[in-house]
Amino acid sequence: MGGAVTAESLSPWPVPPPDGYTVDDLFTLPDLPSHAELIDGSLVFVSLSPRRIFDMATLYLLESGSRRTVPDHLLVGREMTVVLGPRDAPEPDLFVVREEAVRSRRQISFEAANVLLVGEVVSPDSEARDRDTKPRKYAAAGVPHFWLVEMAGDEDHPVVHTYERDPVTQVYALTGIHHERLRLSVPFSLDIDLATGPR
Known part of the structure; x- marks a missing residue:
């Protein structure tokens, strides 16, 4: 039997910890898009819109x-x-x-x-x-x-x-x-x- 369905299990992205992400998280979280940044503990992803x-x-x-x-x-x-x-x-x-x-x-x-x-x-x-x-x-x-x-x-x-x-x-x-x-x-x-x- 599978576990309980939670917001974390439904989300395609990792749910941030209460205090935000750290640099260690940035370098170890799986499947982050390329060129992800960490600002104030939040992950920032480069826009998928075409670059000029x-x-x-x-x-x-x-x-x-x-x-x-x-x-x-x-x-x-x-x-x-x-x-x-x-x-x-x-x-x-x-x-x-x-x-x-x-x-x-x-x-x-x-x-x-x-x-x-x-x-x-x-x-x-x-x-x-x-x-x-x-x-x-x-x-x-x-x-x-x-x-x-x-x-x-x-x-x-x-x-x-x-x-x-x-x-x-x-x-x-x-x-x-x-x-x-x-x-x-x-x-x-x-x-x-x-x-x-x-x-």
């Missing part, structure tokens, strides 16, 4: 441009989990991490202490998380630099807002809004033409 060409092309533009000039001791990547705390493990669109943090080719996450920069491309289905929730959490976890990328203008070109963490207030301060060119000296020298837009 803007998002993919902009990420390629920023990733390839960063790879050209990043120092040897740093690694540029995208869409991997960054553990900020026991109940927070988002997956930034773009990140720069210290090379010594790479321990294995099977590695699936990085600790915030080893991350120098994170970037988020604002998507229609994640605007509040990209503009508010994630930046606050990245800053609180000590990630020194943050980029927020928006679509703008008649040409739908990328605009990059760059931020640096104030060690006293532990929040991000805006250091620039880049429409035509992303030219920086920190956290490393960088010069990316944004005016032509992603292709």
Whole structure:
């Protein structure tokens, strides 16, 4: 005879524990969709709606441009989990991490202490998380630099807002809004033409 029918047994998704999920749960729960994130102990799944060409092309533009000039001791990547705390493990669109943090080719996450920069491309289905929730959490976890990328203008070109963490207030301060060119000296020298837009 089968057991009693409960809400848990009828649900296709795991029912969260009373205190929410932990990072350990994120890495061990079976059958989670790819690119699941953990925010405030809640699982967040990437939208199943098609991703815009803007998002993919902009990420390629920023990733390839960063790879050209990043120092040897740093690694540029995208869409991997960054553990900020026991109940927070988002997956930034773009990140720069210290090379010594790479321990294995099977590695699936990085600790915030080893991350120098994170970037988020604002998507229609994640605007509040990209503009508010994630930046606050990245800053609180000590990630020194943050980029927020928006679509703008008649040409739908990328605009990059760059931020640096104030060690006293532990929040991000805006250091620039880049429409035509992303030219920086920190956290490393960088010069990316944004005016032509992603292709």
